């Protein structure tokens with residue numbers, strides 16, 4: 140019998156959406172990540188801990204077994220180059236879309252036929268344009284992608300869109316949808332075997348809760 144379980148979650152929108160799912164598992168953190176500086180949250184269940192990490196670090200903690208399970212956006216998982224993870228369940232939370240966007244009245248500057256794409260999601264963008272048979276130049280940014288077309292740094296961006304307000308506020312329009320995005324439950328491969336007595340009932344309950352939504 141395994142005796143404990145560590146769950147990796149990022150604060151912000153994923154934590155907020157994950158709270159009801161954790162509650163369905165009878166897991167209630169004793170403190171909220173918004174009001175504490177602690178990165179390890181105890182819960183009402185002594186055997187369950189929640190660790191708060193950056194959204195992009197969740198798969199790393201889980202792959203290396205520093206956390207047994209985690210909740211990560213499909214965007215993060217598509218960018219992550221690892222293979223030590225199970226992804227058993229779409230939790231259908233923190234939903235959005237990965238899109239290609241450009242200036243509303245795009246001039247489409249002539250760069251010899253090769254568009255410049257600014258994005259934080261280099262792998263997703265590269266695979267997408269390759270699948271379309273399009274040769275592009277990809278420029279890696281770490282945030283505020285919406286600025287790139289405005290200042291002529293890039294012709295298009297690849298970014299996440301939810302309401303579309305951010306694109307609109309910066310004079311951009313969506314031109315293609317790459318894929319729908321939601322958050323997934325991920326599980327460390329070793330933990331799936333060694334802690335199956337704890338993880339299996341969690342997985343069953345979550346499957347039920349997600350299906351009922």
Ligand code: PRT
Pocket residue numbers: 149150151152153193194195211212213214215233234235298299300301302303304305306320321322
């Ligand atoms: O913020 P931080 O740098 O710490 O990390 P992060 O940006 O990776 O984390 P966070 O909490 O912002 O996002 C975590 C996850 O939420 C992402 O990995 C996605 O899977 C998911 N998600 C869902 C989103 C959005 N919706 C979303 N709208 N992540 C980001 N956005 C951003 C988007 O990049 C754009 O800047 O919100 C803006 C667009 O929103 P709208 O509503 O104006 O279209």
Ligand code: MG
Pocket residue numbers: none
């Ligand atoms: Mg963010």
